[in-house]
Amino acid sequence: MQNRTLEVGVGLFLLAGMLALMLLALRVSGLAVGAGEDTYKVYAHFDNIAGLTVRSKVTMAGVSIGKVTAIDLDRDSYTGRVTMELNKDVDNLPIDSTASILTAGLLGEKYVGISVGGEEELLADGGTIHDTQSSLVLEELIGKFLLNSVNKDSAN
Amino acid sequence: MRRKSPLERVQLLGRAGIDVVTSLGRSTIFLLAALFGRGTSGKFTQLLIKQLYSVGVMSLAIIVVSGVFIGMVLSLQGFSILAAYGSEQAVGQMIALTLLRELGPVVTALLFAGRAGSALTAEIGNMKSTEQLSSLAMIGVDPLKYIVAPRLWAGFISMPLLAMIFSVVGIWGGSMVAIDWLGVYEGSFWSNMQNSVSFTDDVVNGIIKSIVFAFVVTWIAVFQGYDCEPTSEGISRATTRTVVYASLAVLGLDFILTALMFGDF
Numbered sequence: 001m002q003n004r005t006l007e008v009g010v011g012l013f014l015l016a017g018m019l020a021l022m023l024l025a026l027r028v029s030g031l032a033v034g035a036g037e038d039t040y041k042v043y044a045h046f047d048n049i050a051g052l053t054v055r056s057k058v059t060m061a062g063v064s065i066g067k068v069t070a071i072d073l074d075r076d077s078y079t080g081r082v083t084m085e086l087n088k089d090v091d092n093l094p095i096d097s098t099a100s101i102l103t104a105g106l107l108g109e110k111y112v113g114i115s116v117g118g119e120e121e122l123l124a125d126g127g128t129i130h131d132t133q134s135s136l137v138l139e140e141l142i143g144k145f146l147l148n149s150v151n152k153d154s155a156n
Numbered sequence: 157m158r159r160k161s162p163l164e165r166v167q168l169l170g171r172a173g174i175d176v177v178t179s180l181g182r183s184t185i186f187l188l189a190a191l192f193g194r195g196t197s198g199k200f201t202q203l204l205i206k207q208l209y210s211v212g213v214m215s216l217a218i219i220v221v222s223g224v225f226i227g228m229v230l231s232l233q234g235f236s237i238l239a240a241y242g243s244e245q246a247v248g249q250m251i252a253l254t255l256l257r258e259l260g261p262v263v264t265a266l267l268f269a270g271r272a273g274s275a276l277t278a279e280i281g282n283m284k285s286t287e288q289l290s291s292l293a294m295i296g297v298d299p300l301k302y303i304v305a306p307r308l309w310a311g312f313i314s315m316p317l318l319a320m321i322f323s324v325v326g327i328w329g330g331s332m333v334a335i336d337w338l339g340v341y342e343g344s345f346w347s348n349m350q351n352s353v354s355f356t357d358d359v360v361n362g363i364i365k366s367i368v369f370a371f372v373v374t375w376i377a378v379f380q381g382y383d384c385e386p387t388s389e390g391i392s393r394a395t396t397r398t399v400v401y402a403s404l405a406v407l408g409l410d411f412i413l414t415a416l417m418f419g420d421f
Contacts, residue, residue, distance in 0.1 A: 023324050028252050055352075114266075
């Protein structure tokens, strides 16, 4: 009898441990089971990716359709090359679609937004989005604004 | 007392150094013999279950209670800091990353050293001082196999599980405070957390940490008990040493492991 309580207690303990691992995997880290295969790769070159990070989401019409998997510098064109993995069920993007880096809220995280183009031809696996809009950099904006007001002053 | 000559001081230093090295060597031989040595292990599963109960199950209460409170405190503190930047939604990811990467493994190891490690040392030390260990050896049962090995394995198995339970309970406590009390929107709380926590980088690295800590803490606890001076004073000193050494080893190793895992930004 004594032995049985021990074994039940240990069994429950081990179960609790495994349950904890499952919760951490599914609920906390959002690990999806068996969702590794059904994506395809698309590249986009940006003049400035400022603030975009790996694992940022890729959205279309506000709906998340993929994520950024790699960011590196293209040595030839001196632009930032962003590698995105898009869900296979969104495979009808025209090749002249636009990718822009957007910000959630004023200081929130950066993400890639894709808006549809008009071409018949579709983006294939490994294709590149050519029409891109870079991230909004606050310093540049302020710089332009200051320059404008200086020009106005000197014009007067 | 006369003054010591410089040569004698050097001799004392050398003696201390030799003591440290011999004790390291003895504890390594002890560990290897207990884990991999040949011997009777017919009743090993039963012995292991008994130790899993006293080391793991009995530590659950303190782990769960401290996990809930630490999660709640993290949530409150994180909220008050993040609210200044208007990003209260990030409190979920802050709690999850703090617990999974650092507090889960480390606090569990510290509590484990205090709760289970000291008990292991005292128990084995008491067995040694009442000559139970030598009696076992005399009737042909290897105390390393019969007493030490089940306790070592029980520690190795239960601590990673305890650390994971700690993290889960802490995140639950934190979400309770953040969502129900402070009014963070539930959807962004969880989605922010899921976006920023990676299974391989954060969860698995946390588990690796807790496995390393389990190894070190249990090893120190069992060896201190096995190696203690067989008097009541010796047992009390060994128990103190267990808690102090284990805590220091955990905190030091945590820095090294963190630097290895998350240092390359």
